[in-house]
Amino acid sequence: xxxxxxxxxxxxxxxxxxxxxxxxxxxxxxxxxxxxxxxxxxxxxxxxxxxxxxxxxxxxxxxxxxxxxxxxxxxxxxxxxxxxxxxxxxxxxxxxxxxxxxxxxxxxxxxxxxxxxxxxxxxxxxxxxxxxxxxxxxxxxxxxxxxxxxxxxxxxxxxxxxxxxxxxxxxxxxxxxxxxxxxxxxxxxxxxxxxxxxxxxxxxxxxx
Numbered sequence: 121x122x123x124x125x126x127x128x129x130x131x132x133x134x135x136x137x138x139x140x141x142x143x144x145x146x147x148x149x150x151x152x153x154x155x156x157x158x159x160x161x162x163x164x165x166x167x168x169x170x171x172x173x174x175x176x177x178x179x180x181x182x183x184x185x186x187x188x189x190x191x192x193x194x195x196x197x198x199x200x201x202x203x204x205x206x207x208x209x210x211x212x213x214x215x216x217x218x219x220x221x222x223x224x225x226x227x228x229x230x231x232x233x234x235x236x237x238x239x240x241x242x243x244x245x246x247x248x249x250x251x252x253x254x255x256x257x258x259x260x261x262x263x264x265x266x267x268x269x270x271x272x273x274x275x276x277x278x279x280x281x282x283x284x285x286x287x288x289x290x291x292x293x294x295x296x297x298x299x300x301x302x303x304x305x306x307x308x309x310x311x312x313x314x315x316x317x318x319x320x321x322x323x324x325x326x327x328x
Contacts, residue, residue: 121285121301121304121305121308122223122305122308123305124182124185124301124302124305125305125308125309125312127186127189127305128185128186128188128189128305128306128309129189129309129312131186131189131190131193132189132190132192132193132196132313133193133196133212134193135189135190135192135193135194135196135197136193136194136196136197136199136200137197137200137205138193138197139193139194139197139200140197140200140201144194144197145194145197145198145200145201146201148194148197149198155195158191158194158195159195161191162188162191162192162195165184165187165188165191166188166306168184169181169184169185169188169303169306170303173299173303176299177299178296178298178299178302181299181302181303182302185302185305185306185309188306189309192313199320203320203324207320207323207324208320210323211316211319211320211323212316214319215312215315215316215319218271218275218315218319219275219278219311219312219315222275222276222278222279222282223278223279223282223308225279226278226279226280226282226283226286227282227283227286230283230286231279231283232283233276233279233280233283234280234283234284236276236280237280240273240276240277240280243269243273244273244277246269247266247269247270247273250262250266263321263325264322264325267318267319267321267322267325268322270314270315270317270318270321271315271318271319271322274311274314274315274318275315277311278308278311278312278315281304281307281308281311282308285304285307285308288300288304
């Protein structure tokens with residue numbers, strides 16, 4: 121699971137740097153509909169994977185996961201232009217440390233966070249609603265607090281997901297372990313990416 125998650129991250133950041141270095145980023149974002157098309161494809165891939173978890177083959181699941189990671193890389197390539205490689209590398213390193221610590225503590229200490237699952241889901245819904253409202257309303261005064269909240273939620277989700285994945289592997293699974301590892305990797309990949317984005321927003325805001 122962790123090897124596939126790391127593979128997805130490597131694909132994302134390799135694609136991001138390639139897009140930045142070759143100018144593909146400018147080509148994609150020069151089209152006003154480019155970002156919407158990519159985002160729509162990303163949502164389709166994730167929803168399709170989740171809906172067909174029992175039907176798709178292991179190779180198809182791997183291909184869809186890596187394709188999703190590559191699409192994310194195209195979106196992330198814009199950050200090289202907006203923020204610069206130095207800060208991105210620093211924040212990637214910070215995210216890796218925070219993520220690794222939470223995953224290790226959850227795995228070694230075998231922390232059960234199932235009781236706070238409703239709180240985590242509620243926090244996710246709040247973040248989604250806030251991000252939607254911020255596109256129409258001026259909510260910059262709350263931005264710093266939201267960044268801290270997002271970091272806390274995705275750190276907790278990392279610990280929660282690692283615990284759930286560990287228990288699923290120990291118990292009898294309804295899907296093959298090879299396929300389960302891909303879907304588990306996708307969960308952890310999304311936790312890492314969202315943690316990275318909220319750390320990025322926080323550092324960028326403090327720098328400004």
